[in-house]
Amino acid sequence: MTILSLNLSGSYRLTTHEWNSNFPARLVNGNLPECLKSTSSYGGRINSPSYSISKNIQGRNGKGAKGIGVIAPKILSVATTVSSGSSGLGLLLDAYDDEYGGIIIDPEHLPSNANAFASILRTSLSNWKLKGKKGVWLKILQEQAHLVPVAIKEGFDYHHADRGYIMLTYWIPNDEPCSLPDGPTHQIGVGGFVMNENKEVLVVQENVCPCQCSGVWKLPTGFINKSEEIFSGVVREVKEETGINTEFLEVVAFRHVHKVAFEQSDLFFVCMLKPLSFDIRIDEKEIQAAKWMNLDEFLSQSFYEEDHMSKRVIDICVAAYENTYGGFINHHLTSKFDGKLSHLYYNHEMVKKI
Structure with a gap:
């Protein structure tokens, strides 16, 4: 299994946990591994990076793990898992589960390239469908507005907008009606x-x-x-x-x-x-x-x-x-539903009589 992780600073690290003698040989010759070459998912070519090879990479359990390490600048901010020997990247958008069986996409880590976004969005939707997910929430910031038409083309719908962003939604199941709540009304x-x-x-x-x-x-x-x-x-x-x-x-x-x-x-x-x-x-x-x-x-x-x-x-x-x-006076109370301090308005005098 090969893991490719990329971060906001623009660097990535590629690690293969099963040592393959052919794989590092291509690196030694100055060539990129196949899975890092030009791909439509990124909408461009990745230039040759500087790299280092190590047969002893520290694993999670503290023991040395055989593999290689590659460091290169200015790559998209995403995280993915790639099967060893794969010729492409199975990229997924950064996202987390909500409390209702849905997905909330992280707006800070969206690819800036529209073609890359379209490709990764399709892959992510397919992945979430296989996992039985339902509603998908996609927040697009104002500076990412060029991605809105891409999401609409992929089937997303407008939910609401506020200063600085627009919220889109997508309902995955075809066999049940959408149960996502409406936007602010x-x-x-x-x-x-x-x-x-x-x-x-x-x-x-x-x-x-x-x-x-x-x-x-x-x-x-x-x-x-x-x-x-x-x-x-x-x-x-x-x-x-x-x-x-x-x-x-x-x-x-x-x-x-x-x-x-x-x-x-x-x-x-x-x-x-x-x-x-x-x-x-x-x-x-x-x-x-x-x-x-x-x-x-x-x-x-x-x-x-x-x-x-x-x-x-x-x-x-x-x-x-x-x-x-007698009207309604505000009272400060905390609810176990969300743990937040709320203001409940009710007739205090009438409550005394109950």
Whole structure:
């Protein structure tokens, strides 16, 4: 058995554990072994390397193992096993098993040459099919974008994209439906209801908004950032738009709607916040104006008289302010499913009664 391993530094080591007198003889004459000569898998020819021959290579068990060692620069970063005497390379992409019988390909070790990638990808898929693997996840970084058409041609499909990469998937079994989960489907928005002791609500008018909301005084709203919590996201949004510092109290309601932005679904969480400051300083890039508005004046706007859902949201917020309605408070808990600290939102007072 001959093992060829290549690393990120661009060097490889070839070791044959069964000594073959003909094999090193070709090396002594200055020629490459057949399995290292030009191959379509690499899309190019490997130049003659400098090499050294050793009949005593240290084995895993600490004992000397007969074989040869070859060192050469600038070879693709892959790892493979080649049968002794083979005239080609049975290359496999660097990958590891996921928890569901699938494969996750390492994006850092993809061949940069499109022809090499296509050849090794086909070989890898055949190997994984024989092993009974199911879903394959292929993350291609932005600088590797030229490999995307190659993967699509081999049967991969788009899953999702984010800054710096695109994720593709491939379902191997032909006799069962694909069970891979869909890509991200939701955007998450938050709105903050802030009312002071004078029953004045913190409201804003946005610079850019749908025409039906033009001129409407509304609650400060926005989207949470990636990996941001709901409670911290709403506090940040209110601060950015109005300059008001607040403390998160509870989630009082949320709305779920589909096919909003680019056919994505939307989750919008309405949160009660306690004001910690009162001097308004608006973000002029987003907000046209902001002020503390009397609650009755706020509700008398024709928009809220006509929009039953928005009116219901404000009624719930007022009830929560008057302690006649209890929302969901965030609690820090760790789950054994993933071992991570999570934020579970629930009605603490109702739990006490159980």
